Amino acid sequence: MFAESRIAPSVTINQPVAGRQRAGHLWSSLTDVCSLLQVTPIAAASTADDVVFQHVQFKTGQRLFTVGQPFDALYILNSGFLKTVMLDEAGNEQVLSFPMKGDVLGVDGIHAKQYMSEAVALSSCDVIVIPFKVFSSLGRKYPELELSLYGVMSRELAREQSMAGMLGSLSAEARVGRFLVALSERYAAMGYSGKEFNLRMTRQEIGSYLGLTLETVSRTLSAFDRIGYIAVEGRSIILKDMPTLKTLRRLPPSQSRSKEVVAVKKSAADVSFDAAEDLLAA
Amino acid sequence: MFAESRIAPSVTINQPVAGRQRAGHLWSSLTDVCSLLQVTPIAAASTADDVVFQHVQFKTGQRLFTVGQPFDALYILNSGFLKTVMLDEAGNEQVLSFPMKGDVLGVDGIHAKQYMSEAVALSSCDVIVIPFKVFSSLGRKYPELELSLYGVMSRELAREQSMAGMLGSLSAEARVGRFLVALSERYAAMGYSGKEFNLRMTRQEIGSYLGLTLETVSRTLSAFDRIGYIAVEGRSIILKDMPTLKTLRRLPPSQSRSKEVVAVKKSAADVSFDAAEDLLAA
DNA sequence: CGCCTTATTGACCCTTATCAATTGGTGTGG
DNA sequence: CCACACCAATTGATAAGGGTCAATAAGGCG
Structure with a gap:
């Protein structure tokens, strides 16, 4: 026992x-x-x-x-x-x-x-x-124990904050890309494959979560598939290029660039930027 | 002492x-x-x-x-x-x-x-x-005391959640309207006037907070002023129609209407709906 | 007083919502 | 067991909400 x-x-x-x-x-x-x-x-x-x-x-x-x-x-x-x-x-x-x-x-x-x-x-x-x-x-x-509840709530708060940041400033492609990577990481943390998994929710629910319509979610997934970032078939997902999915460029909507930090990290940032342009061109 | x-x-x-x-x-x-x-x-x-x-x-x-x-x-x-x-x-x-x-x-x-x-x-x-x-x-x-910290964190979490909901589903006009009303209520709770107050932040900062550009914030405030919902002059704000500002219509972006709840609250909702259309027409 | 930040407004157009039609999958009842 | 209904998903056509670029005006602050 x-x-x-x-x-x-x-x-x-x-x-x-x-x-x-x-x-x-x-x-x-x-x-x-x-x-x-x-x-x-x-x-x-x-x-x-x-x-x-x-x-x-x-x-x-x-x-x-x-x-x-x-x-x-x-x-x-x-x-x-x-x-x-x-x-x-x-x-x-x-x-x-x-x-x-x-x-x-x-x-x-x-x-x-x-x-x-x-x-x-x-x-x-x-x-x-x-x-x-x-x-x-x-x-x-x-x-x-109580400290750990503080921790849980604090983490939850931080998560919600970065979610708000994402909703406020990222493009549809970036949101979907990060969503997939986040899911992947959580599956991996649970011991499942982080590369291949099944979505448990509808496009509608994903869209609601990401502040998009189900059509945009569907289209974006299709686009990712076409380019080769992922393979989709209904709810089954295979991630093929996680680094790119994770860093897909934010089209700078809230252009709140602090003047101190303008030309920072050119090389690394522009790689994913180019990738995003490919996506749009396709 | x-x-x-x-x-x-x-x-x-x-x-x-x-x-x-x-x-x-x-x-x-x-x-x-x-x-x-x-x-x-x-x-x-x-x-x-x-x-x-x-x-x-x-x-x-x-x-x-x-x-x-x-x-x-x-x-x-x-x-x-x-x-x-x-x-x-x-x-x-x-x-x-x-x-x-x-x-x-x-x-x-x-x-x-x-x-x-x-x-x-x-x-x-x-x-x-x-x-x-x-x-x-x-x-x-x-x-x-510790319970009250739980309370603070829990409230903060709920606030952040409804913020995410707002960013994901409300139009620019609705966001700005609710932002003004929320500010008003907080000033009122502090004993200041809830009708007339000064913004302490720039349009840029408001925009970043609401997931909009500073131009959209500025334009929306100007539109509200033109219609008569508020009077703006730089950072000074006078609220003239709080009920409308608070309930400005959400253009249904994440149309995730549960099929049970379709034709609910016609009268009340449509008042603010009409008001929103006036705004767009102006 | 003059510089620099903040705000306003216009023109343009891109991203994404909306509307709509089709397909595939699943479950239920005849 | 098949037909029908229902839901999820895909894809196209269209348009509009709001972002981007740009020029100007109005404030603060040193």
Whole structure:
């Protein structure tokens, strides 16, 4: 039983935390949760292995929580794929993120005591439920733990910031290119192939996430394929030129070049710039 | 001394926390900080009035911290105006926010132990420095305090999310309109007039923040003025039709209308829709 | 007082949204 | 088991929103 609940972290990182069976549900220990979060296991945590967290399964299309629902728990994704969405005043969905294994969900509900977004399963999912009350009392007991939540939120904030930067200043090609590379890196971090993978979301959802229409996403993918940066066939993607995809030139829309930094890094930048022009010419 | 350091919250909200003079610098108590953050004063805080936080002054153009600088403190803006910016790979500035009194700065540095953005003074500023070590130990002593940091970060995250939504789906007019209204509401919350105020930032900076060019910002403001939604003259703004500015129609770019919600709220929505068309016609 | 930054406005056109038609895939019911 | 319906994706035609370039005016600030 102990052996099962304490698999070596290096192994658990690349496959779902097994947890243990009890009363027909899966449960995870604090140690399991830490390894899932890639947090250096808390020294004292093993003494608290009696604290267990419940797993819940969701099928495609189901929602973990919805906008306005009272906030009471954080969720950690153990396996499967999700999207999180905001709803504007007209009820239109705007995709905010595509959480994957190890990601924390529901953080935006802490402030107003109700969730500000919705999390929708894009596949069968297994999530660990962390009641917020339990979490914060644990945080008091293990300062490293609360620091790690600060870390998670801070990272999330930084991600959202660079997302805003991207939406504000990059061309469609650059957005799609970076999106693919980001996905690739996350798959790779999970132990899957970073070169070949299947998209779990529709063009519509990608477009909503990137601030583009589904047609533009489709066209851009087709263009990338034609040029040879990738191979697409429906939702299957093979990346062939990640460096170029990652650095595709921003057509300088917010030309907010600080006058100090004008002619910086000519060589490296212009390589990807030329590549972008090829793309447009094709 | 007590009287000075514990001004009634209702008063301190609308004017800089005075703090107390000591060794040529201003200092604030924990109670002062709480009132600045609009956090319900911590019950036990008065017993900890020996904990004081240093104020620091910055002049226009100076930076509170820069990208890559080791993270060691959070900052709370006591008076003045700032911008925070990210730098892309080419060194171009992208404006992320325009912090005002009571806002917390530096949160994005927690995760990687170094600041991910820069904070630049747009006017003379007075900020309170909260060494993060001090903060987290205080958090352990006063759970309400740490909860309030969670709250701040969570709110910040939600703000950033709706910002991303706005960048991804709203027209230039809608962005500028909402920007003005948001500014207005923040000025009002600080006790200033929400109807008439001066912009503290350039068109360039507004554009960078909204994902537009300075020309588009300028043109949009001129158009608003022509129609009568506002009166502009350089950086002075008078809002004349806030409801319309706030609800200016989103030209449906990411037409991700969920099929359930199609013909919702006709009357209210179409009023602002018509208004938007007037704008474009003018 | 004069320089330099900021703002305004016009002309042009490129990128990307919009509208529309077609195909392929999947699931369901006759 | 096939036909039909439905959804995702691709691709083309068209146009407009907003970016780029440029010239001028209006402010600050040393």
